[in-house]
Amino acid sequence: MVTSNKPEARQRIVAGAADMISRRGLTATSIREMAKHSGAPLGSTYHYFPDGKQQLATEAVRYTGDTIAHSLRKALRAGPAAGLEAFLALWRAIVVDTDFRAGCPVLAVAIEEPPDGPTPPALAAAAQAFTDWENLLATSLREHGADPTNADEVATLIVAAVEGTVAMCRAKHSIEPLDRTATQLQRLIQLTIRPA
Amino acid sequence: MVTSNKPEARQRIVAGAADMISRRGLTATSIREMAKHSGAPLGSTYHYFPDGKQQLATEAVRYTGDTIAHSLRKALRAGPAAGLEAFLALWRAIVVDTDFRAGCPVLAVAIEEPPDGPTPPALAAAAQAFTDWENLLATSLREHGADPTNADEVATLIVAAVEGTVAMCRAKHSIEPLDRTATQLQRLIQLTIRPA
DNA sequence: GGTAGACTATGACAGTCGTTATAGCCAGGA
DNA sequence: TCCTGGCTATAACGACTGTCATAGTCTACC
Numbered sequence: 001m002v003t004s005n006k007p008e009a010r011q012r013i014v015a016g017a018a019d020m021i022s023r024r025g026l027t028a029t030s031i032r033e034m035a036k037h038s039g040a041p042l043g044s045t046y047h048y049f050p051d052g053k054q055q056l057a058t059e060a061v062r063y064t065g066d067t068i069a070h071s072l073r074k075a076l077r078a079g080p081a082a083g084l085e086a087f088l089a090l091w092r093a094i095v096v097d098t099d100f101r102a103g104c105p106v107l108a109v110a111i112e113e114p115p116d117g118p119t120p121p122a123l124a125a126a127a128q129a130f131t132d133w134e135n136l137l138a139t140s141l142r143e144h145g146a147d148p149t150n151a152d153e154v155a156t157l158i159v160a161a162v163e164g165t166v167a168m169c170r171a172k173h174s175i176e177p178l179d180r181t182a183t184q185l186q187r188l189i190q191l192t193i194r195p196a
Numbered sequence: 197m198v199t200s201n202k203p204e205a206r207q208r209i210v211a212g213a214a215d216m217i218s219r220r221g222l223t224a225t226s227i228r229e230m231a232k233h234s235g236a237p238l239g240s241t242y243h244y245f246p247d248g249k250q251q252l253a254t255e256a257v258r259y260t261g262d263t264i265a266h267s268l269r270k271a272l273r274a275g276p277a278a279g280l281e282a283f284l285a286l287w288r289a290i291v292v293d294t295d296f297r298a299g300c301p302v303l304a305v306a307i308e309e310p311p312d313g314p315t316p317p318a319l320a321a322a323a324q325a326f327t328d329w330e331n332l333l334a335t336s337l338r339e340h341g342a343d344p345t346n347a348d349e350v351a352t353l354i355v356a357a358v359e360g361t362v363a364m365c366r367a368k369h370s371i372e373p374l375d376r377t378a379t380q381l382q383r384l385i386q387l388t389i390r391p392a
Numbered sequence: 393g394g395t396a397g398a399c400t401a402t403g404a405c406a407g408t409c410g411t412t413a414t415a416g417c418c419a420g421g422a
Numbered sequence: 423t424c425c426t427g428g429c430t431a432t433a434a435c436g437a438c439t440g441t442c443a444t445a446g447t448c449t450a451c452c
Contacts, residue, residue, distance in 0.1 A: 009429090023309040027224030030409060043430050046411075053410065101309050107360075108307055110367035113219035113297050119369070127367040153376040156364070160377055161353055164303075164360030168352070171306035171323040173315070180349040181356055188384060205399090226439060239400050242441075249440065394452085401446070409438065417430070422423095 010048045012038045018060035022105035023098070026057055026112050026122065057109065057122040064105050065129025072133060076140040080189050083140055084158060087133075088182050091166050092175060100170045106130065107163045133159050144193040154192050158185055206244045208234045214256035218301035219294075222253055222308050222318065253305065253318040260301050261325025268329060272336040276385050279336055280354060283329075284378050287362050288371060296366045302326065303359045329355050340389040350388045354381055 016038030020029045031053050035042045049055040068090065075086030094102055110126040138155035142148055165181040212234030216225045227249050231238045245251040264286065271282030290298055306322040334351035338344055357377050364373040 025221045025224060025308060028221060028308065031411085032409085041430055043432090047429060103307050106367075107363050110363045111299050111304055111307075112221060112224065123367060127364075127369075130364050130367060150380075153380045156361070156373050156376040157357055157380045160360030160364055160373060161357040162360070163363060164356030164358070165352070167303050167306045167359060168323075168326050168356055171302075171319060171326060173323075177352050177356060180352040184346075184349045184353045184384070188380070191387070227441085228439085237400055239402085243399060396451090397449090399446100399448080402444085403442105404444100405440105405442080407439075409436100412435080413433090415430100415432085417428105419428085420426085422425085 009040055009044065013040050013045060013048060013056070014059050014063050016040075017056050018064045018105045019102060021057065021060055021108050022064075022094075022102045025108045031056070054120060054122060058120075058125050061106055061109050061122055061125040061129060065125065065132060068129070069132045069136060072136050076136060080137065080140045080144055080146075080193060081186060083137065084182075084185055084189060087158070087162060088178065088185075091162060092178055095166055095169050095178070096175060100173050103166050103170055104163055107167065130159055141189070141192055146192045150192050154188060157188070161185060205236055205240065209236050209241060209244060209252070210255050210259045212236075213252050214260045214301045215298060217253065217256055217304050218260075218290075218298045221304045227252070250316060250318060254316075254321050257302055257305050257318055257321040257325060261321065261328060264325070265328045265332060268332050272332060276333065276336045276340055276342075276389060277382060279333065280378075280381055280385060283354070283358060284374065284381075287358060288374055291362055291365050291374070292371060296369045299362045299366055300359055303363065326355055337385070337388055342388045346388050350384060353384070357381060 013034065017029075017034045020034050020037050023029075031045055032042055034056065035045050045056060046052065049059070068087075071090055072083060072087055076083035091104070094104075106126045106129045109122050110130075112123075114120050114123050134152070134155040136155075137158055138151045141151035141154060146154070161181050162185075165177045168177040169175055209230065213225075213230045216230050216233050219225075227241055228238055230252065231241050241252060242248065245255070264283075267286055268279060268283055272279035287300070290300075302322045302325045305318050306326070308319075310316050310319050330348075330351040332351075333354055334347045337347035337350060342350070358381075361373045361377040365371055
């Protein structure tokens with residue numbers, strides 16, 4: 001604790017914002033709440049993120065996208081099935097540990113109507129996060145013998161299904177949907193890497 | 197136009213609220229906007245829905261859940277594949293017709309953190325809508341020879357995947373994810389109703 | 393004609409929103 | 423010692439939030 005922990009403050013705000021957005025959604029989360037949730041003063045958020053809420057939200061989405069991608073990449077070194085296992089475990093932990101209150105901030109940003117004009121950067125970051133995850137899964141599937149087209153389609157299905165299942169778990173206050181989805185997605189992976 | 201169209205006003209408000217929630221989310225949509233969006237005065241919303249925003253949101257979710265369930269039930273009479281086809285077409289139309297601005301109000305409500313205390317009725321309605329859709333699909337799968345456990349799991353996967361895919365389409369401003377998901381879900385249905 | 397009840401118009405309430413401005417703190421280097 | 427620059431504290435801005443109360447209009451029936 002001798003060294004200043006100021007450099008970490010910015011990071012903490014981003015992580016806190018991601019958590020908050022994953023619970024409440026982007027528009028429904030105020031900058032004041034994000035600041036308080038990460039123990040930072042309101043003034044600091046505008047110091048670190050001069051472009052305001054939009055910039056903070058964008059960095060929060062990118063942070064989540066990169067964090068998940070990093071875990072996924074590592075797990076996929078043991079093959080697609082292990083990668084899916086880790087991907088599911090990751091979301092399961094988030095949902096269960098927060099008692100079904102938190103979910104995915106990328107999804108939350110994705111389903112908010114953008115204002116007229118150019119696509120807001122936060123929405124673009126959400127699209128990028130989805131694409132990154134899909135690419136990681138598709139590459140792994142191809143490397144294990146999947147037909148390229150099938151690999152792309154299954155990768156998209158996995159990301160979509162997991163995102164949707166997390167939402168269903170929150171609504172039902174149960175992780176059962178995630179267990180069901182897990183079984184079928186694993187079955188599909190086996191079918192995909194060993195072309196019938 | 198001789199008869200009064202007042203009885204329809206309430207219905208219009210509910211439908212308008214569902215559309216609005218599917219675009220912006222529940223908390224991010226104000227009662228004033230919902231009223232204006234359906235051409236009703238603000239005072240009328242509190243006349244028809246004395247319990248305020250919560251009641252209106254709940255009815256909007258139920259309305260969407262029932263509407264989709266009705267279409268799905270009808271399409272499933274031609275079998276699970278036809279049912280999935282119709283389910284996908286339905287969401288595709290919503291997403292494309294609104295230029296990727298609207299999605300599913302049930303999902304939108306499902307991912308909003310409830311306040312402390314009892315589960316809000318809108319969230320319960322979202323859970324019910326998901327369950328209804330799953331049951332329709334699972335029943336149809338069973339009726340066409342699927343193993344019961346597989347039927348339940350595949351039904352959950354279908355609902356989750358479609359919901360997630362709609363969100364991905366909105367983020368990417370493209371219906372390609374829906375096409376990919378469609379192909380793989382159809383493949384999975386064929387595999388499920390003809391046990392390997 | 394008159395009256396009851398369904399619906400609407402209007403305005404207010406206390407609170408929050410995103411954002412900005414200004415002034416203050418408090419560490420580091422000269 | 424002073425001073426510079428990163429960070430914070432405080433207050434304010436107009437606009438918006440959910441909700442309610444009141445007064446008004448209009449329609450349908452007796």
